[in-house]
Amino acid sequence: MAFSLGSRAQSAGYHLAAFDQIGSTNAEAMSRAREGERGPMWFVTSEQTAGRGRRQRAWIAPRGNLASSILEVVDVSPAVAATLGFAAGLALETALQKVSIEAALRMGGSDQLKFSLKWPNDVLAGRQKLSGILLEAEAVAGDRLAVVVGIGTNVIAAPEGTPTPATSLAALGVHIGAEELFSALSDAWVEFRGIWDNGRGFAEIRTLWLARAAGLGERVAIQTGGQTIEGTFDTIDETGCLIVRTQEGKRMPIAAGEVYFGSAASVGAA
Structure with a gap:
């Protein structure tokens, strides 16, 4: 074919x-x-x-x-x-x-x-x-x-x-x-x-x-710019950035990075 x-x-x-x-x-x-x-x-x-x-x-x-x-x-x-x-x-x-x-x-x-x-x-x-x-x-x-x-x-x-x-x-x-x-x-x-x-x-x-997003509302760890950010996958904003809500309640926009579901411990294992 x-x-x-x-x-x-x-x-x-x-x-x-x-x-x-x-x-x-x-x-x-x-x-x-x-x-x-x-x-x-x-x-x-x-x-x-x-x-x-x-x-x-x-x-x-x-x-x-x-x-x-x-x-x-x-x-x-x-x-x-x-x-x-x-x-x-x-x-x-x-x-x-x-x-x-x-x-x-x-x-x-x-x-x-x-x-x-x-x-x-x-x-x-x-x-x-x-x-x-x-x-x-x-x-x-x-x-x-x-x-x-x-x-x-x-x-x-x-x-x-x-x-x-x-x-x-x-x-x-x-x-x-x-x-x-x-x-x-x-x-x-x-x-x-x-x-x-x-x-x-x-x-x-x-x-x-x-509506089709994996991990929405769940714990995530993101590797970006040499650091790991942990929190809850809150949403994506009007520019496509991933918004992470940290444990302190701060909403952080992430423009690029590697997302892992769960905590930072899973990043080390990936």
């Missing part, structure tokens, strides 16, 4: 570049943007050999997993563009729900898996990482911003020894191909990209994201 856009993505005018194998879909998308591509355009493969996650961690997609990147060129500031990651999480969670339900029905079952969104950019199944999202942005001609949203999903295999334990759709009993997931993702992207509306709809995106 070949990669193809969903019907909604096709109707919305999205383009697709599919590869049998590639080093990095994000790198390819940004390279095209530098050469003048203005999208919106998807770059997708089921085998990625030199991908990157956050903090320059390797993100390798063995054949059968899904590595995809969407290029959007927008007239917004980098701070506003960063909130597109929350729309990406919603699109991916929606696509995962769709394909998992359809796979269960094909097998004659009715069990529905629950996926959740971990700040800032992961999709979890239970407390295991299923997908990761990476945003990159560069200014291009005409004072516009090329934003590449990389979305990697463990379809058939998950890495071992990761800071957050990982899983795959296959391990969860969802036996589908990367192509089926991508088609659903491309359609869901159209929906949530439309709601986001160059940042004007982030209030609605924020509400939808919080």
Whole structure:
């Protein structure tokens, strides 16, 4: 089965570049943007050999997993563009729900898996990482911003020894191909990209994201800037920062960091 856009993505005018194998879909998308591509355009493969996650961690997609990147060129500031990651999480969670339900029905079952969104950019199944999202942005001609949203999903295999334990759709009993997931993702992207509306709809995106947030109201420990902050995951604010309520009752905004559920003791074990 070949990669193809969903019907909604096709109707919305999205383009697709599919590869049998590639080093990095994000790198390819940004390279095209530098050469003048203005999208919106998807770059997708089921085998990625030199991908990157956050903090320059390797993100390798063995054949059968899904590595995809969407290029959007927008007239917004980098701070506003960063909130597109929350729309990406919603699109991916929606696509995962769709394909998992359809796979269960094909097998004659009715069990529905629950996926959740971990700040800032992961999709979890239970407390295991299923997908990761990476945003990159560069200014291009005409004072516009090329934003590449990389979305990697463990379809058939998950890495071992990761800071957050990982899983795959296959391990969860969802036996589908990367192509089926991508088609659903491309359609869901159209929906949530439309709601986001160059940042004007982030209030609605924020509400939808919080309804699916992992650990909301629970104890968390965040590694950020060389320190560990502990408290309760209170909310995310209107800019996408995580708000932690400390034991003293202070509400602290966190712009970037690694979130661990529970206390600081779990950070040392991760």
